[in-house]
Amino acid sequence: MRKKIGECLIQAGLITEEDLRHALAEHKRTGERVGVVLVRMNLATEKQIAKALAFQLGFPYVNLVENPPDPAAVVLIPKEVSIKRVCVAVGLEKNLLTVAMSDPLLFSLVQDLEFQTGYRVKQVVATRGEIIDAIQTGLSR
Incomplete structure (x- = not known):
């Protein structure tokens, strides 16, 4: 079974378990995805969430600033x-x-x-x- 995004971010040392608890409470209240909540609460950056999501799901991560599209x-x-x-x-x-x-x-x-x-x-x-x-x-x- 794959890890949840919050667990990936904790394992990487980017957020604490308390940060995740706050984000999960907000996620439950608003229905927003946990990654969106973490960014909105300034607990993680959009890039950190994207990299964690890529890792979690097994897809490559691409920085489009460094590697602009053809x-x-x-x-x-x-x-x-x-x-x-x-x-x-x-x-x-x-x-x-x-x-x-x-x-x-x-x-x-x-x-x-x-x-x-x-x-x-x-x-x-x-x-x-x-x-x-x-x-x-x-x-x-």
Whole structure:
């Protein structure tokens, strides 16, 4: 069984058990995801959450500032879809489209993208902020 995101962050020494208890109480109250709550409460950064999520789920983490998306790949997903679903195509190799997303558990998104683009989709994790910046930058070229 995989570890929960809070456990991953505690193990990495990024938050305390007390921090997690506070975040879980807020999560229960608001229904927001624990990672979102931790960022909102300034207990973790968006990047720390993204890296922990990638580790937890076994997906690669990509820093889109250091590794900007290939402009030829970005345009393969319509801007409206990228913005609404918080994802951006970052690379294309043969019939494999690499897509950065902040929530790689959106399997319906993967299926939709494979259908819309005609490519197999490989998921990677990036922060929501970096994805949105990459969409704006990549589609304004």
